[in-house]
Amino acid sequence: MAFEGLTNRLQNVFSKLRGKGKVSEDDVNEAMREVRLALLEADVNFKVVKEFVAKVKEKSIGKEVMDSFTPGMVIIDIVNKEMTELMGGSQAKLVKSNKPPTVIMMVGLQGAGKTTTSGKLAKLLQKQNSRPLLVAGDIYRPAAIKQLEVLGSQINVPVFSLGDQVSPVEIAKQGLKFAEDNGHDYLIMDTAGRLHIDEELMEELRQIHTAINPDEVLLVVDAMTGQDAVNVAENFNTMLALTGVVLTKLDGDTRGGAALSVKAVTGCPIKFAALGEKIDALEPFYPDRMASRILGMGDMLSLIEKAQSNIDVEKAKEMERKMRNAEFTFDDFLEQMDQVKKLGPLDQIMDMIPGMGKMKQAKDIKVDDKQMGRIEAIVFSMTKEEKQHPNMIDHNRRKRIATGSGTNIAEVNRLIKQFDEMRRMMKQFSDMMGPKGPKGKGMKQLKGLAGKGGMKFPFR
Incomplete structure (x- = not known):
């Protein structure tokens, strides 16, 4: 993290x-x-x-x-x-052109993740009901155009390409005309990188800049390179007026020095941060929220926003009803796990909850998403009747489930036990919120559960 x-x-x-x-x-x-x-x-x-x-x-x-x-x-x-x-004080939003399309030019060194980030940015804009167009301007790196086309097809965003025999400047010009003619409100121009900054690279970028007059010039830098990322940003900003920075692989850098240095050194705001490899793992960069995470205070605003954009409200209401009436089954449990996975890696989710980071450190809690896979394997190995009626799962059935899921009987026992505890806790919580109110018997039972240590994550 x-x-x-x-x-x-x-x-x-x-x-x-x-x-x-x-x-x-x-x-x-x-x-x-x-x-x-x-x-x-x-x-x-x-x-x-x-x-x-x-x-x-x-x-x-x-x-x-x-x-x-x-x-x-x-x-x-x-x-x-x-x-x-x-880190900039407040969120630095993308500039929006008065006359569409808003042109965004992606620049950076080779290997920083420009092409992938271009796809992620297109996906993010798509979520905001925009119609982005990706333009394949990297004609030098083998398979760069194909990579962008694959990303585009994954998220259903068109990719404009003229192959690798046409100059990037001409591709940029024709890409802009295509965007104007076809009603795209954003154009994201992927450009070629080099292993180091050279005059040839910068001259080509300047020509593209002149041809399409971008509203945003975003530098994509690999956060894991630390101070080198800041040096690259400083050099690019000197030669090509940047409007913002995108930090990639921020989830893989336990130090994070680039995020704290780049704005102060270059004056360029960090506009986005990539916290994972998935196509939707790009977030707007909020300095206040990031400072809160760094200081171990969590980031509930980002967590709530993730939940609002990823969790099905109707399913959540139905799940609440089942919990209230003690009708929660292993099928519902799988459904809940699927909803949680949509929020992102568990480790990142925990770090957004105030105090959870400190608890992880104090108790040496290591959250592995593979654990969820093991839990799913156990539940998938149950019959339909067993998922609906966990009480019927006797010793022989548990042995069969363990064999079918590639786990052992102790893990199966632990999951079933914790599932029973969870259902009891839900029932008691429901009673607590019933006619007797929050000061009734249910509250005492809930405190009793908390005193026993509450729920633990399976397989710890």
Whole structure:
């Protein structure tokens, strides 16, 4: 997970501050030393770290903080606000042209993920009821055009291509005319990359820029390259006026220094971040939400937005009714798992829930999406009657299910036991919300369940 190391280090620093009723200047200096080291270890630019720590320190030793009843929390709030400012302050949205199509030019080095990101951006725009057109302008990399065409067919977005024998400048011109003639409101131009920045690459990009006059020039950089990503952004911005940056593979970089450095070094806002390989794993970049994630405070707004766009409301209502009436079956359980999977990798979902990151660290919880596959295999190995009536699953049936699912009987027993506990908890919750109200017997039962440790994820 992105920023994992930084988040853990910062949480350790802040836990010391939270425990103090009074905070001295020495306490602040010690905390800032640790914050500085944590940021440098996360591969944040040295100058950025120096300025960031100086600003936080200056605001943290003021009289208001020192005299506060909760000085530790005030300092954390200062860090949160300064980190948000460091990454741009507020969300930088795509520019929209007054006269369609809005032209977006994707640039970057080879291997950064321009072609894949072009497809992801088209998918994101499609979700907003737009009609994007992808233009295949990378004529040099083998199979680049084919890759874009495959991506386009997956998401039902047309791809304009003239093959690899026509110049990228001519492809750009004709692609723009095609978009205008066919009512596309966005044009996404995929361009060729190089293994390093050279004058030949930049000259070709400048010619394309002149030909189509893009509204957005987005630099795609691989977050896993750390400070190199920031250096690439700085060089591209000098030679070709950028309007924004897209960070790819942010989920694969546990340090995350590029996200914290690129805006401060180049002045270019981060507009999108890719947090996975799937075609819909591209998110608008919100500095405040990312700062909240880094500090271990979660990101409930993004989680709610994911839920609203991915979860079927009618199915959710029906599931609620079944839970209320204790009619929840293993078929419903599979349906729920399918809904959860639509939200993205479990590890990322957990990091969006406030406090969950710290709990994962404290209890060394490792969430593996393969676990869900094992659970599904067990349920799929049940007969229709067994899914509807779990009570009928005796020892012999459990042995058969374990063999059929490639698991062992202990795993089958554990899942069935936890499924029973979950159904009981749902029934008790339903009783709690019944005529006796939240102060009745149901609440005591729910507290009793919580005292026993509640639900645990299977196979831990």
